[in-house]
Amino acid sequence: MSRREGAGADATPRRRFSLLAVLDEFFFVFAGVAAVWLAWLLLTETFQLGWWGIAMAVAFWVLIAYLVLPRIHRVLTTIYVPDYFIGRTRTSDGLLGDPINLALTGEAAQVHQAMRTAGWTQADAVTLRSSWRIITSTITRRSYDEAPVSPLFLFGRVHDFAYQQEVAGNPAKRHHVRFWRTPDDWLLPGGARVDWLAAGTFDRAVGFSLFTLQVTHKIDADTDIERDHIVSTVRQHNADARLDILRDFSTGYHSRNGGGDSIRTDGHLPVLDLRALPVGAEQPASAQLGSDAQRAEVRND
């Protein structure tokens, strides 16, 4: 990895193999093992504390679902999930996430403009503040149009930005689509060059995932509906947007996402060409956010 990166501008490629890096990996794995042991301790305590045992059982579940399993997944998926493009995003634990079902060409500003014109709202970044706002808006049942989306990874990095549409009066349901800028000179399988890849799915409910034991959004299995919804809203409101379709791009992919939801698709990959869109007519205030994320682009893919 650092051998590949060594070709780049980074003058310190060798440091990746330093003792500190090795120690880091060791602590990463050791912490996972220790957490398993802690879970076991909590579980055995659960049966000995009477009513307090219920609190311990909850602590056990939180520990397992949010700390132990993610850490184990992280360690294992680092080893066996390939790191190249396979048409799927990955969750922060390294599991397979939502499918890539949309591609775009054009500048960041054009993408932002196309989405905003089409009635989409850019999602906030996940921060303490936005997390708190999710909680308060859920309790008070107020709408939070810019609610952040969970991070999904492609090309080894989190999405550059995400857009969403609320479903009236229902915070559990929403349309959302995440965007990643493709690395320079990167080609899709089959050879097409696109600037952006996107994963659009529809959250249909909040539920309990038997896969990760976490409370997550359940997505609609038919990802084509959401994909076509994005494409149609963008085309409807942007006369200059052109559409190509890579037919049967991912027809073979019928599987589950990281939360265990199944996915069905006809496999077509629409490529929205936004290069003809006039930029500057409406400079999106949030375009800055997207370009910040792009600056952090990985250099080795």
Add this chain to the structure above:
Amino acid sequence: MTESVRKRSAIEPAEALLGRDAPLPQIRKRPITTTLGATFVLWRAVAGVLWIAAFGLIWFDEAHADGIDHPTAVTVFWIIAVAAGIGVLVLLLFAWLVWRGSNLARILVMAALTFSISTAAIAHFAGAEQITFRTTLIIVALDILVLLALSSRDARAWSRQTREHGRRA
């Protein structure tokens, strides 16, 4: 082009996994795991102060019961209290350094935690020490949680990046 094709191993060397997801995006804000880790270390320091206080409360009775005379008991108390006090100061220093984003401090704290957890685990599995809610479960749990937080990807990325930025500056 054909010149560059040479035989190479089909299996990725294990060491390639080591730095694999090192090029994480630049995080400009301190990740919550780093804050948590520093806070936990701070708590350990506070717990140390409480421990000294609790020790002071019971030590003199214990010493008296064991037949240790008062001046000796006072001397022993101060030796232990000063040693523990230095420990508390070191913990405070490390909490601050971790919070600032020092990679070395993070590694050292994790090493100490690993030692502490291993000791508890060995004692536990050897049957010498019962770890229950009433004894040391809280401490072991805190140690493990801090280790999880400090070894997480974003805490690592952030402290590495501050280290590298610091060198460049």
